[in-house]
Amino acid sequence: MRNARLVFFGWFLNLKMMMRSAFNGVLSVVWPMFFATTAFFMYRAGHDQHTLLFASLGASVMGIWSATSTSASSVLQRERRHGTLELMAAAPANFALVLLPISVAMTTVGLYSMIATLLWGHFVFGIEMHLVHPLLFVLAVPVTIASVGALGFLLSVACVRYRSAWALGNALEYPVWLICGFLVPLALLPAWVGPLSWILAPTFGVRAIREAALGGSPLGDLLAAAGLGAAYFATGVALAEVVLRSARRTAALALS
Amino acid sequence: MSWSLRVFFVGGLLSYRALFNWLTPWILIPTFLVAPIFQILLFAYIGRSAHLQSDEFYVVGNALQYTSLPCLFAMANMLADERWSQTLGILLSSPASRLALFLGRSLPVVLNGALVGAFGFVAGSLLLHVHIPASAFAPLALVIVVTAVSCTGLGLVNGAIGLRVRESAVSSNILFGVLLVVCGVNVPLDELPGWLEAIGRGLPLTHGIQAARELTDGARLGDVWSLVATEAFIGVVWGVLGCVLLRVLEVESRRRATLETA
Numbered sequence: 001m002r003n004a005r006l007v008f009f010g011w012f013l014n015l016k017m018m019m020r021s022a023f024n025g026v027l028s029v030v031w032p033m034f035f036a037t038t039a040f041f042m043y044r045a046g047h048d049q050h051t052l053l054f055a056s057l058g059a060s061v062m063g064i065w066s067a068t069s070t071s072a073s074s075v076l077q078r079e080r081r082h083g084t085l086e087l088m089a090a091a092p093a094n095f096a097l098v099l100l101p102i103s104v105a106m107t108t109v110g111l112y113s114m115i116a117t118l119l120w121g122h123f124v125f126g127i128e129m130h131l132v133h134p135l136l137f138v139l140a141v142p143v144t145i146a147s148v149g150a151l152g153f154l155l156s157v158a159c160v161r162y163r164s165a166w167a168l169g170n171a172l173e174y175p176v177w178l179i180c181g182f183l184v185p186l187a188l189l190p191a192w193v194g195p196l197s198w199i200l201a202p203t204f205g206v207r208a209i210r211e212a213a214l215g216g217s218p219l220g221d222l223l224a225a226a227g228l229g230a231a232y233f234a235t236g237v238a239l240a241e242v243v244l245r246s247a248r249r250t251a252a253l254a255l256s
Numbered sequence: 257m258s259w260s261l262r263v264f265f266v267g268g269l270l271s272y273r274a275l276f277n278w279l280t281p282w283i284l285i286p287t288f289l290v291a292p293i294f295q296i297l298l299f300a301y302i303g304r305s306a307h308l309q310s311d312e313f314y315v316v317g318n319a320l321q322y323t324s325l326p327c328l329f330a331m332a333n334m335l336a337d338e339r340w341s342q343t344l345g346i347l348l349s350s351p352a353s354r355l356a357l358f359l360g361r362s363l364p365v366v367l368n369g370a371l372v373g374a375f376g377f378v379a380g381s382l383l384l385h386v387h388i389p390a391s392a393f394a395p396l397a398l399v400i401v402v403t404a405v406s407c408t409g410l411g412l413v414n415g416a417i418g419l420r421v422r423e424s425a426v427s428s429n430i431l432f433g434v435l436l437v438v439c440g441v442n443v444p445l446d447e448l449p450g451w452l453e454a455i456g457r458g459l460p461l462t463h464g465i466q467a468a469r470e471l472t473d474g475a476r477l478g479d480v481w482s483l484v485a486t487e488a489f490i491g492v493v494w495g496v497l498g499c500v501l502l503r504v505l506e507v508e509s510r511r512r513a514t515l516e517t518a
Contacts, residue, residue, distance in 0.1 A: 022423040027430075034433030039302055041443040046306035055302075164282040171286030174294035184301040 006093055010101030011108070018071075018109050028071075029113045032063040036117045039183050040125045056121040056129070057213055058182035061206045063113020064148050065176050071106040072152030073159045073169030075099070080254060089253055095244050096153075096237040103156055104149035111145060129213065136219070137212035143222050144205030147229030151201055154236040160243050182206055201228040260356040267352075268360030271334065272368075288372045289379075292322035296380040299442045309444070311384040316468045317441040319376030321461060323400060324407040326368040328431050331411030331498075332424035334361050339422075345515055348506055358415070358502060362408045362495075369404035370397075388472050395477040396468055402484055403464035406491025407435075410460050412498025419505040419515075435461050460494060463487040 036059035043052040076099075079085040088098050121127040131137050155172075159165035177183060179193050180203040186194065197203040201224075208221035247253040300314040338344040347357075377396065381388055388396070414431055418424040435441070438448065438456035445453050445462070456462045467483035477484075509515040 022426045027426050031429055031433060034436050037437050038299070038442050041437075041447060042299075042302055042306045042308050045443065045447040046308050051306060162282065164280060167283040167286040171290040171294070174291060174298050178294060178298045178301065183298070184305050188301055188305055 003094070003097055006097050007101045007104075010098060011105045014102045014105035015108055018105060028063065028067040028109045029116050032059070032066045032113050033117055033120055035059070035062060035177075035183075036120065037124075040121060040127075044125060052125070052127055053129070053214065054185070054210065055183050056118065056125075056127045057210045058206055059121070060114040060117040061144065061202065061209060062177055062182050063117060064107055064110030064145060064205075065180075065182075065202055066173055067110035067113060068103065068107045068148050068152035069155070069173045069176065070166055070169040072103045072156045073162075073172070074166035075102050075106070075156040076160050077163060077165055086253060089244060089247070094237075096157075096233075096240045099156060099240065100149070100153050100233070100236075103152035104146065106152060107145050107149035110148070111141070114141070131213050132215040133212045133218065136222075137209065140205070140208040140212045140218055140222055143226050143229075144202070144209060147201035147205055147225040147232070150229040150232040150236070154232040154239070157236045157240045157243060160247070176200065176202055179203075180206060199228070201225045201232065204228065260353045263352045263356040264360035264363070267357060268363050271361045272330070272364035288322075288326070288368075289375060292319065292325075292372065292376040293379050293383065295322065296376060297383065300380075300384055303442070312386045312472055313469065314442060315377065315380035315384060315386045316472055317465055319380050320373055320400065320403055320465050320468055321435060321439070321441045322376045323369040323373035323404045324410070324432060324435055324461060326372055327365055327404060327407035327411040328414050328428045329411075329425075330365040330368065331362060331408060331415040332418045332428045334358075335415050335418040336422075336424040339418075339516065342516075348510075348515065354503060354506070355499065358412065358499060362412065365411065366401070366404045366408050369407060370401045373400040373404060386472075389474060391476075392471045392474075395471050395480070398477070399464055399468045399471065399480075399484060399487075402488050402491070403461060403468075406460035406464060406487050406494070409491040409493070409495030409498060412495050413501055414498075416498055416501035416505055419502065419509055435459060438462075440465055458490065460487065460491050463490065 036056075039055050039059055040052065043055045076085060079088060089095060091098060118129065122129065155169065159168060162168065179186075179189065179197045180200050181189075181197065182202070186197060186203075204221040204225040208218040208225060210216070211218035211221065296315055296318040299318055300311045303309050303311070303314050335344065338347055374397065377388070377400070380386065410431065414424070414427055417427050421427055437443075438452050439459055439461040440448075440456060441461070445456060448456065463483045464487040467480040467487065470480050470483070471477070
């Protein structure tokens with residue numbers, strides 16, 4: 001119960017902070033829309049309504065990853081700069097449970113981007129969206145957000161020794177958009193990309209959202225996204241322990 | 257005069273080295289080498305999926321568009337980092353020529369932008385097997401440099417905005433996104449609504465990209481000379497606007513004592 005309270009209030013307070021930041025709150029919504037708009041123009045010029053619909057759903061999920069990749073990779077650096085990293089590490093609560101809600105809050109900001117992109121596609125590009133499985137769609141969105149948040153959590157822990165981790169997060173933005181099939185069908189990519197995309201939860205998240213919206217059976221993809229999210233979380237918890245112990249032993253928490 | 261030249265060259269170089277803070281491989285490689293490659297690949301594959309244009313179209317467009325990244329961000333960071341390190345007031349209270357001060361800072365940025373663009377061209381062409389005729393190498397290099405100068409002109413305006421807006425990273429990203437949409441980077445200009453096309457024609461990149469595409473299709477430098485000149489002219493106009501804006505906002509900041517509070 002105490003852990004659930006910690007995660008909930010951690011998520012809520014961080015979300016409030018981020019929504020007041022021009023970088024996290026405004027840019028996270030606007031930035032993916034430039035790419036979505038370009039993709040919409042490209043698919044519209046191709047005169048294929050089905051691919052435009054396909055791109056619209058994928059583009060809406062782009063914002064969830066964008067909001068996560070740069071911010072999550074630099075979250076510990078941000079806490080370090082604020083002078084709160086030591087307090088977080090010294091708190092009796094599990095370090096992973098302090099960190100997880102921050103990543104999930106970043107991902108939640110992406111929800112605004114998702115809604116904005118769907119509305120943008122509808123009102124500006126006339127993309128009509130009829131949800132075939134509305135309930136599954138409503139289920140697929142939070143599962144995708146949670147699994148991407150868990151990936152962000154793993155990324156933030158993995159980057160703890162990398163002072164310029166935001167640059168890595170930036171660089172990961174396009175590759176994930178590409179190899180997870182956000183805007184391009186995976187079948188178009190080289191075969192060796194397939195196994196890479198299977199270890200990334202956004203692949204299954206975006207596929208589940210598409211199948212729930214356009215028709216299909218999204219349950220398998222939903223389970224895969226949830227399973228990968230749980231695996232990221234477990235790995236992140238184990239890694240956080242190792243990293244924290246190492247930083248304490250070498251007194252390097254504030255230095256790296 | 258010699259003092260102004262010193263401010264221009266030495267001041268510009270020191271400012272770039274000290275304030276840009278991107279001169280570490282941990283930032284340079286992901287930002288200037290990895291990201292452009294994946295942007296080129298992303299749009300080339302979208303293009304294949306949409307059956308719109310050839311890979312060459314996207315290599316040229318996105319490589320040149322990445323020229324603008326250092327130009328926009330560095331020019332904005334130029335002032336934002338001064339503010340962050342609490343030296344903006346000292347800098348702007350110095351009697352140094354503002355023209356030498358700001359244009360000197362833009363010189364290394366132009367070089368940086370041109371190198372990023374050239375890298376995008378080479379890497380994108382190799383990865384997507386795009387053939388660029390050897391005769392186009394030298395004219396393309398010229399187009400890349402002119403485009404970098406032109407984008408730095410817009411970067412000066414962005415830098416001036418930094419005297420008013422604290423979050424310069426936001427304005428830089430937004431300008432980068434606008435260039436992506438309206439300059440014919442991935443969408444042929446005639447596929448854009450008329451008003452967006454008109455905006456694109458007034459921004460840096462558009463004519464540079466057109467010139468580069470014609471050169472890779474086998475045109476000679478003489479054939480695209482007017483496009484290159486237009487790109488340079490647009491860059492100069494934006495640069496002059498940026499210098500004027502910097503001066504106006506500096507005076508305004510002094511009058512209102514808002515230099516550190518923006």
